[in-house]
Structure formats: structure tokens, C-alpha cells
Amino acid sequence: MIGTTGLIFNEPLLWEMGAEGRTAFSIPARDVPELPLDAALTGDGPDFPDLSEPEIVRHYTRLSQWNLSVDSSMYPLGSCTMKYNPKTNERQAGLPGIADAHPLLPVALSQGLLRLMFELERWLAEITGLDAVTLQPAAGAQGELTGMLIFHAYHADLGGPRSKILIPDTAHGTNPASASLCGYAAVPVPSGPDGILDPETVARLMDDETAGIMVTNPNTLGLFEREIRRVAEIVHDRGGLVYADGANMNALLGVAHMGAMGVDVLHLNLHKTFSTPHGGGGPGAGPVCVTRALAKFLPVPRVLEKEGRFALSNDFPHSIGKLHAFYGNFGILVRAYSYILSLGSMLEQVSRYAVLNANYIKAGLRDDYHLPYDRPCMHECVFSDKRQLAYKVSALDIAKRLIDYGFHPPTIYFPLVVSGALMIEPTESESKETLDRFIEAMRAIAREAETDPELLHQAPRNAKVRRLDEVQAARKPCLMG
């Protein structure tokens, strides 16, 4: 077995451990006189667990060991860019002047923080080839909503709001939801036979009621939209705008400019491409980059620079308004700033290695798994369970078995255009040795599918919990502890 041995600690709930009166610290001796308290203010204290320090440390260490995380293993969750998060980013974000800054500090006392935001905006503009940036959106989907609000504001400003948005079937699943939330009807655009957009299909669907198109490039098949410039021309000719979902930007850093592709609005996921922590519902950041013509619609407040001093301004009458308390998830912005500063011009290597790694996996697994679109891929590759289905083994079984080999599963059943999809995104973080171990594990699973399908149906066998009943959890969710 690659990468696993099998010892996992059980661990009770905190309240089931310890003993009354046990503590992990001593309260300092009281140095003020004792005074009577109003009875209304007194009562039983909160029901905290009574634990010693080693009990607490072991408790959380053990719980953390039940996880597969990017700090413990390769996490090839396609579309999510689960790259390693360098620890230096945490160190910078934890500096007292940054971590302890209050969001209501006066501008005069926040010059360093404002400079950080201003410079990050400039860098993201340079990286994407667009002109102006807001750092406010809290995640990718809120970035999409911001983009749709800007689309709406643009057409309303011209006196003719529009009602529809074109969305390719290879776009990210949140795109139609974001468009609907803004009141647009989502019009699906089928991709062509080679998995990318056909400009003629776009030309047929694009009309004067359509606000524009939401494209993911590279798309969710991991393929570069080669016709993006023609698509953008068609959309622009009919008065529409082009939105690019930048969730897959890890393929293009320093290699291709979104602005040059004809993109008007783009969101970035700092928690994907720029290595800030990701997943578990924690804070993300989805900055939105726009062309100069759309800059006046960006959310407020915006950071302005004048003679080396930085200020916040709400004086943008066309702005779509405010999307997040204060200035967005600032701590996440610091981590992305640190990441970009650490790599500098080497950011381009990030994308080159990410694309190389995905193609290496594609080449390594093509003899064992069905490859629905056999083209050089970008930063992720999409296989399907077609061959394994002959043995009644599905993408879900393959994904669960991969846990037994010590790898986080890839994304499965997405994109929807591939039945039984296995979407693998290794990111640039993984070494050739790790990629080889992953390929070896996937090949072993393909052999097991033929010889012992039951083993796969029962997987995972070595994890803390076996196959979870996802169906029952969705049908009859238990929302109590």
C-alpha cells in the first residue's frame, strides 16, 4: 500500500474528557478588592470542558490527523487549485501591525495597510492585463455577482438594461447562479465537439437583449478557449460584455493576458491561484478586475494614491456600492501580496509547472482511464469512469479508493459535459516523485477495478470513517450535534 499504514487514534468529544476542576492554566492572583455584585449579574458559569494542556493539544492534533489536507498529501481536487500555502504568507499576515489593525483606524494611521491594498490591486491588474481592480468580494461567487452587477450598471448607464447572459456548458457551475441572482436569464451555450466554444454558436445566440457572456478560460475541461478573441468580438459587436471566470487562472499567470483576449470583467480567486488558505468555508477573496471603461462602476470605498499618500474614497457616483464589510477579507489579501512578492517574475513558472504537471498525469493515466477529450490540457485533465463502468466501478468508487492510498480524491461528476468525470488538478506544488506515486496509485486502482470491484465499492477501508451515506445525509440531514 502506497503512503498509508493504518493507525488512527479515536478521540472523544471535549466534554467527555477531563475531570472537574482540571485546567490548562492558572488564573493570576486577584490584585483588586472584592466587591459585592448585583445578583442579577451572577449565575453559573458557562459549561466549559475541564482539561489539561496535553489533553487539549492531543485532542486537536488527533482531529487534524483525521483529515487529508494539502499539508499532509497531494490534493488534486480539479477546479479548486489546492496548491500548497507557503508558511511565510501566514507569518506576514500574523505581523502585529497587520493582524492587530482595527478596520476603523484613521487613514493617517493605516498608510502601510492602504499601500498594501493599492499595490496588490496594481499587481493583479498587471498580471491579468486589465486596468482597475476591487479587492472587496469575499470569494469567487461574490466576484461573479460583482461582475454581473457591473454588467447591469454598464447597460443601465447606456439606457438599455438587458435580460440574458450566455453561459457555455463548460463554464463553472456558479456562473448561472450568479447571473440569476442578478436577475439575468442564463442561456446555455453548447461547446463544440472538441470541447471548446464555437464562435458560430455564440453568434447565433448573441442578440441585443443579451448582456454578454460568462466564459471560463481555460474551461472546466482544462482546455484553452482558442476562439476567445473571436467570441469576444462577436459579443462586443452586439453591445455585450465579456466576463471571464478567473478560477482557472493558475494556467495563465504571466503567459496570457485576459485583457488581450477581449475580456472586460474578470474575477480572481486569491484562495486558488495566489495560494491563500482554501476550503472549509473559511474566508476567501475574489478580487474583480475590469477595463478602464468599467472602472467607474467598481465597489466603494476605493483606495486612491496621491503624492505617495493613500486615502479611501466613496466619491464614485456610478459605483455599484458596497459588497462586504470594510475592505474585504483583508488578512487573505496580505497572504496573496506576500505570495506575489515572494515569487516576483517567477509567477510565470507557477503556471508552466501547473500545466506540465497536469499533462504528465494525463500521459501517465491515458492507458488506464478513458480520456474524453484527447488534446493537450492546461492546468487540469479530465478522465471518465467509462472503462471501469464495465466492471460496475464508478467515479465515486475510484475517488473513495484513492483515499486508501493516501491521496485526496479528485473532483468527480464535474464538468457535467463528461459522464462520470474524474477531474484532476495536481497544481505546480507537486514534485515528479509525488506525481509518479499518484499515477501508480491510480493505475493500481484501475487493476483492482478489474480484479476485485467489491474492494472499490467498500472503499475507503483505511480512513477514520468508511463510506459515508451521502444520500441519507442529503435526504434527511441531521443538523444537530
Place this chain on the structure above:
Amino acid sequence: MKEIDELKFPEDVYYSKDHEWARKEGDLVTVGISDYAQDQLGDIVFVELPEKGSKLKQGEEFGSVESVKAVSELFMPVAGEVVDINGGLEDSPELVNNEPYDGGWMLKVKPAGADPFGKLMDRGAYLAMLKG
């Protein structure tokens, strides 16, 4: 997922290209999704149906099914007015998986027009489409 030969396709219903079925029951038409559709979707966890009284065109979206894999839209196999919906699916969406043509029915529709099944397929034509 099963082979086509392992799935059930009754003779007494008509099928749409989107894998819904429609069965004539007196003056009404009962609507659901085919055994092929439920098998492709996998375990269904939620079914969203329209309000009673909705008037929908053929091919128009009438609701959605959510499975552990994805959310899929449902399209009207016949045009007409929805006179009843299967409220039991709210608590037991698995009926669509277990009894797609019986307990898993979704709508009862008062059809509009003289030949509601005109554009639909019989069992033979539907099977031919599936085997493509």
C-alpha cells in the same frame, strides 16, 4: 449504472428526448422521468415541482431533480395545466429511483391541444434513441 437491457421501459407510456415519460390516465396525463434518467442521475435527494395550476408549454422547464451528482432540470413532455403534484416526493425522493413509473410520478396534467403525445416516442423509438 445499469445496462440498457437491465432497465424497465413500459409500453403504456410515451417518452420524450429529455427522458421524461407521459401516460394517459382518463382525461389527464401523468408525468415522471424514465428508469434510464433516474439511473443516470443516481440517488435522488430532492425533487422540486411546480405549483398546482401552472400552465406550461411542451419542453418548458417544470422543476428540477437533485441527485448526489448534480441538479438537473425537468422539462414538460406535454403542454397543459398542472392539476396535481406528487407531494410524497418531498419526504421520499427515493421513490423516483425505486418506482420511476409508479410511486415516483411527478405531475398530473390537464393536456392542452388535441394530440398531446404527437411529438413523443413510444417504447421502441425511445430504446432506439438510447442505444443510439
